[in-house]
Amino acid sequence: MTTVYIGCGLDHRPGAINLDRYELAGADLQADALRLPLASDSVARVEALHLLEHLGYAGAIYALAEWRRVLVPGGRLLVETPDRGPACRAAAEPDPPAPALHWLFGLPLPGYAHHSLFDAADLRAVADRAGLDTIEIETDGRERPVLRFRARKGTGLQAELLARLHTGFLAAGILDPLAAPPYLADLEPVCDAIVAAIELLPRDGAEACLAGILGAAARRDPRAAEVAFELLIARGLLPAAPAAPYLALARTLAAEAFPARQAAYLRQQPTLPGSQAARLRRLEDHVSLYLTARLHPGEVALDPLRREFEAATAELSAADGEITFFCAGSVADLARRETARGVRAFARGRLERAGGHLGAAAAYDADNALARWNLARLALARGRRLEALEHYAGLLELMPEAAVALSAEMDAATGRADGALATWCRPVEREALP
């Protein structure tokens, strides 16, 4: 019977199906570990060495569920991954050698960073959720401490449901556990609610079970209820007739797709100002490890992770600061010059020209409050009330503490104190803002 070796890299096993997602590996099959191009119940053995730590906790559950799918009943799984405790302690030594840090953090190359580190209890928990029965977890290696995890395809109903829910969610495209932030990839409460509802089915009846599942799923993503209903009907656990209106309702809710669209939005690159977005991306790996550290505060040795994270953050924000300072210096000068020109034109009643200069100033430096203020006044002078309101909103966003100082002119602009409008249709020249 076949063995599949997932994430083989350049280490090909004779006799096994070697599989890797990168073309460079020259594997027998090029595929994603979460979507194996293999039939269900077709493989005797799955091996994945040093892959799980790259997938994140959510990704690990979905990957294990997918590997379980292809295993024949009774099929075996072997997984090897760094042992978190000893790996952290080694990295916590003063001046840790580079290999100790790499064992913990992965390599600083795209795709090689570690996103999740396990101890035996974590591994067992993750495997449970993927419907695998743990056989044994053995620790090995001094310089490179590993956990060697052996499991078998679980057979109970709960194991089967959990595994098939995860593969079902993935197949339905509800989420991408590798790309989504961890809290979005978390459909585990929904899985729990479904398993609990099925357990209580004999006691509570089909309607309560259906309503419970729909209720639990709909808030996170109604498509999860759709997947669950289809699975439970196909599996003969729920009769199709009473389920039909609930399935229809799940589909209606899914078509509105509020949670899904929200998730899709969140998956986009953060639309933060350039340098901040880049920093977030670079910090991602550190953040996931920092989270590991926070999730397991008992392990004092994880302290260095925190320091590492903080140092990386400080370093990056210092670099950011320098870049911003470097660019901002010249750009802010330009903005100040344009503002001064705009104010002069405004004072001479050349409103159009003033608008050009002030607009340029705001474009050079969105944080130039004087330009924003004069743009608001100019809009008032030109009778463009809504534009004025937008500039006042922007001005107050730049300096929230000026709310009281600005309220008189904003009241004129919003019609609260209409008579006073003419007072504010002139430029502000002073640099000293309220």
Next chain:
Amino acid sequence: MRAVRCCVWEITLACNLRCGHCGATAGRARPGELTPAEALRLADDLAALPCLEVTLMGGELFLRSDWQAIARRLRRQGVELVLFSNGLLLDPRVEGAGERLARVRDLAPRTVGVSLDGATAAVHDGQRGLPGALARAWRAIDSLNEAGVRVSAVTTLTRRNLYELPALARRLAGRGIRWQVQVATCNGGRMDPGQQLTSLEFYWAGAWLNLARQKYDWVALPVAGAHDLGHHSARLGNLLPPGCAWQGCTAGLDTLGIQSDGGVKGCLSLPDRFLEGNVRRRPIGELWHDPDAFRLNRHFRPELLGGDCAACPHGPTCRGGCSDLAQASSGSPYDNAYCFRRIERSWGV
């Protein structure tokens, strides 16, 4: 079959605050509030509708002694739960707050909403009529956070707190607190008409929210306007949560409001003339599934639209925006002066 996506249930009108903008004039309990047995029965009936989520609020919900029994009954039947409070009784300096907090945590609500009506004590406490209310609300938020309960802040805009929005954003950003901004209305209630936003102040709020949405990533500051914060603007982007588009008032379509005396409305914000009945006389299942009830939106016809809404191309789907705000602005739920599009057109945009 029509499901209730969101049911807001005022379990008591008793309140430990007398906020100046309270639309429900909360303070004393309503005469004839539901008994504990009636409330549990209603919880069962709601779950059977089906109802996907119930928001329990007041008055102040923690002043009702069986709040936990009601919440637990809903939760046990798979109904998602939201609790909405002014936070005073979750302030750890208040006796019994620790135990209350543990009960809240055990219920695993989707979120606990806490009202924040200002960034500064002067404004928040002034609107809420109690010195120290802001500090207590923040202590409640912090202790909910520490307990691992997701917190949402809700800000109700009046003349008094409008310009506090940027300062409030600074305080809320980066804390994982979902923030809803909504507009106070003057449909009866305790609200002083002078405190209601002018249409241009309303537009200012929209303009600021639009800026905040561009400036802050959704993860850093998940701020959104409630259903009453303007629609179909040509200048401002989407102010609803990302991915949501305005599809008209949902009162009675998938939203339901229940008063502490069993009175039922499509939305609790609506004035009393929109009462559909009382669960004491007719079970909620029968009321909800009655095709002749909740006529406000279920029996909407474009001919009902009034004022500028009648001529608006969005009228048939928008149905006049937030019915409560429309009602407050014109006396009709189908004619809304608090509309970004209408304001923009009146200023020649």
